Amino acid sequence: MTVTESSPPTEPTHAVLAPPEPAAGAAAGAAAGTGGAVFGAREWLVLITLCCATFMCGLDFSIVTVALPDIGSALGFSSAGTLQWVATASLLPSASLLPLFARVADLIGRKRLFTLGVAVFTLFSLGAAFADSPGVLIGARIGQGTAAAMIAPAAIALMTGYFAEGPKRARALGLNGAVMSLGFVLGALGGGVITSGFSWRWTMVALCVMGALALAGALALPAIREASAAKRMDIPGAILATLGLFGLVYGISTGGDQGWTRAASLGPIVGGLVLLAAFLVVERRHPEPLVPLSVLNRPTIKWSGLFGVITFGMCAGTTVLLSLYMQDVLGFSALQAGLSYLGEGAAATAGGMFVARLLGRFGGVRVLAAGLLIQGVGTVSMFALPQHVSLPALLITSSVMGLGHVFSVVSFITVMTSGVSEADQGVVGGLSQLPQYVAAIGVSGLSAIAAARTNALSSGSVPSAADILGGLHAGMVTAGVVALAGALLVGVVLRKRTAA
Secondary structure (H helix, E strand, O other): OOEEEOOOOOOOOOOOOOOOOOOHHHHHHHOOOOOOOOOHHHHHHHHHHHHHHHHHHHHHHHHHHHHHHHHHHHHHOOOOOOOOHHHHHHHHHHOOHHHHHHHHHHHHHHHHHHHHHHHHHHHHHHHHHOOOHEEEEEHHHHHHHHHHHHHHHHHHHHHHHHOOOHHHHHHHHHHHHHHHHHHHHHHHHHHHHHHOOOHHHHHHHHHHHHHHHHHHHOOOOOOOOOOOOOOOOHHHHHHHHHHHHHHHHHHHHHHHOOOOOOHHHHHHHHHHHHHHHHHHHHHHOOOOOOOOOHOOHHHHHHHHHHHHHHHHHHHHHHHHHHHHHHHHHHHOHHHHHHHHHHHHHHHHHHHHHHHHHHHOOOOHHHHHHHHHHHHHHHHHHHHHHHOOOOOHHHHHHHHHHHHEEEEEEEHHHHHHHHOOOOOOHHHHHHHHHHHHOOOHHHHHHHHHHHOOOEEHHHHOOOOHHHHHHHHHHHHHHHHHHHHHHHHHHHHHHHOOOOOO
16 A cells, blocks of 8 residues: 655665565555465564564453452452552553653664563563552552553564565454454453453463563564664653543543543543643654654544544444443353353454455555444444344344454554654554554443433333343444444545555
């Protein structure tokens, strides 16, 4: 895919495993689908290592969420609100530190930062496994979230560095997207199985083992030459971006429970937006900005980021609503609910296996529009989910949503990272990972819509299953409509900006 907007000439990507192809050769390879996407042994080592780290970070959030009740009773958390910090303590540093570490990757080297991030994640996972108090566990979770902010931008930048733009990169990103989705799904299932059969501490041990495997792979990665124009850190920009994102994500995460009009949620959101506005002003004047505005203002980057927020936010929010549907309406156990996600995970895995062919044939913009369309159709169809168990309806709608989601994730990252200079791959890699953390807006927003509709339908102090179902239907339809609107918007804002 070639960016046709006016921009400085891009620098070639200098990678040991995948030297850049000439423009004509890349176009021919893309037209041939995945014909030129056969990986060698060292390329498989790179791909497995990077996907293992991606899977580990995706697993981290969902596997802990399922284990929260057991963690609360074992360590003596004082309230449900305090217990929620076990999840939030990892989310906040992951989101707020991404831009900082994206630039650090360009300064010290992506392979070095990736290896450091995996090592830090493994150590803090081990610390979490032996935590004997709420404070120690939350501290370890902060460390895990910080390490995830190191891993995410470096992993994407390494993937775009090792695999040249074209069929191989498309296939690698497709497998990575499938692994990311599968990590979340298997986290819900694995968390229930491990917690029920053993102890919540074994969820941390599982993360520690995966971290050790990823670290071994990181140390064995082939050398890669990296060139960056950045020579020093933009300290004011780093502070403003970190605090701004922290306030925004914190306010969004807590607003669904506390209400967005309350000072505890509205204050951080407004403060975060003000700080991010100040960040843009500072970046305009700084000689070596944290995020160059020439990069941020590229339509393929800013619009792809928006569509990333849509697909992640609507899928994550709907997945939470599905969990409520299965447990509060159908009466499923946590294990049964986890098993019911296997259809979504299988569809995402299958989609990740052949999305590279679609990208090669139709281009990232069309696949992105199609992915959001499929995700929207699957989510809107959840309006038909009944009050009594209907596994075909549940599995089909969630699988269609999962298939569209993985198409959307892989294609928006492909569009965002295409045509980017080698020196800016770290920054763009960080920007491509940010939507999955800002997706908290989807979880909070859809949960609030479902709760409001449930209260409106309820005639008593305790809502019935039918009332809860009506609220969940409202949230699901909203998520589907937003995804469908995103599919229409793709054609309007990106169709003319890129060429297959």
